[in-house]
Amino acid sequence: MNTHLQHQINQWLNNDPDPKTRSQLQILIDTNNEAELTTRFSGRLAFGTAGLRGEVGVGPMAMNRLVIRQTTAGLGAYLLDQIDNAAERGVVIGYDGRHDSLSFAHDAASVLTAMGITVRLTHKVAATPLVAFGVKHFKAAAGIVVTASHNPPQYNGYKVYWENGAQIIPPHDSGIAAQIARAATQANPFLDLDDAISQQKLTWLQDDFYQTYRQGVFDAKELQQRSGQDNVSLAYTAMHGVGADMAEAVLKDAGFTQVYSVMVQREPDGDFPTVNFPNPEEKGAMDLVIAEAKKHNATLACANDPDADRFAVAVRTEDGQYKMLTGDQVGVLFGHYLLSHAPKNQRLTGTTIVSSSLLSKIATEFGTQSYTTLTGFKWLMNVGIAKNQADNQFLFAYEEALGYTIGNLVWDKDGLSALVAFAQLTAELTSQGQTIWDRLEQIYRQHGFHLNAQVSIALKADTPNIGAYLREHPPLKIGEYPVVSTDDLKSLQRTAADGSKQSIDLPSSDVLIYALEGGARVIVRPSGTEPKIKCYYEVVETMMPTDTWASAQERAQQAMTTFIESHQASLPS
Known part of the structure; x- marks a missing residue:
């Protein structure tokens, strides 16, 4: 030695x-x-x-x-x-x-x-x-x-x-x-x-501090929807983490009495014995809470991750099954719901570059603009604080990885206030004779069916530097979609198809964003630590009057599959 x-x-x-x-x-x-x-x-x-x-x-x-x-x-x-x-x-x-x-x-x-x-x-x-x-x-x-x-x-x-x-x-x-x-x-x-x-x-x-936070959730002006709670039942899991006591308390305060906790996952347990991976996004992690929801025919199956800063939900479908919403779908539902109730001086919303572009379209519908940051709540919140003005107060921010901030009780993602807000949104829709699925479909009919996917691509050890390659060989077309503009967040320049350039106001980062005709988008993030890249894809399909949710989704899914295949085929192997 x-x-x-x-x-x-x-x-x-x-x-x-x-x-x-x-x-x-x-x-x-x-x-x-x-x-x-x-x-x-x-x-x-x-x-x-x-x-x-x-x-x-x-x-x-x-x-x-x-x-x-x-x-x-x-x-x-x-x-x-x-x-x-x-x-x-x-x-x-x-x-x-x-x-x-x-x-x-x-x-x-x-x-x-x-x-x-x-x-x-x-x-x-x-x-x-x-x-x-x-x-x-x-x-x-x-x-x-x-x-x-x-x-x-x-x-x-x-x-x-x-x-x-x-x-x-x-x-x-x-x-x-x-x-x-x-x-x-x-x-x-x-x-x-x-x-x-x-x-x-x-x-x-001591406990009085925990109660002060609890009171803060109860008093938050964004969480005052106080009717129709009897129409909503929900199963809940803390996923062997620390969320259960507070989650149950804030739901009870908000008037939700039909709450069924998954008891074997309720208490903190550092071994996480019933899940392979204590992340609600992982396959199988939501199985027990969905089983609990089925037992009670509950409207929602909800989860926090183990430190309760993230929120996940599966929603009952017409045939009595449960389907997970993506982080983008929850974010879009929250954006629409909160903007429709917010006072005129509280319209500030934000999301990240890799999250759905749909929030920005909804913000425009409500006469405002949402901001976009690099990935991570550190950026979403620091920018939100900087932009928070008396006549344009912070309302909401989210990222696709199940993180949501509602109002300014905390300047970080909060899975507990998000849980209350989602229950309240569901109660409001139920009292109008609607479901979560109905509301999503209305949003998609207005703005297009947005489908997002993320793919990590492992590269061979001798593959040339992918970021440098793409900068030297800028694509004019990806699949069937012509490139409208390319954002290079390393040089902080946007280059349009005609070659004109404008600067981008973000911190520098090794990311390339391709905006394509028809609203499609590809984001490429080379990994700084290993031979792989992360690609984020978005396709937007116009919903025709003859379309059902299923037909629009199928078309978007086909477009996405072709899109990913053609993009990956264009990368150096």
């Missing part, structure tokens, strides 16, 4: 506070597993705009108590440097139900309080939206949530909110990362939680 690696390992053993990971490391040393040791000490788990996320394990490339302490020391130093009164304003900390989340959250609190920073720490597990709410509510300098959201059981994560209540964006990510690198070479400050309490540096967020 080389001396540099030996030195790193010895340093780690001297500083790691966790007997479990110390003994795991000792086993690797005793068995002389140099390959594994080299991998585990090959770098550091990167801190980015999503904070940290990785598998729990030994060494700086994994999530563990020492990495959490070093990360928190770096974050604390950055806050003290960047934010006035950061120590007094403090940090809100919450955590999910994964196995190590409580100890990670408590370690973070001990480090920050030792640095003189006040901490408000949830006294039990909390849904991610509650921490985002807490940052805003207490006007804190920052927030931390220990969560790996819907990742597999072996993962954990560390998500940071800035003082504005939204997730961090550049330059804060790299600024924090630089401070973490510095903190990793030093002894980390640490204060026992009992001492932090006696020094008045730590406050436990």
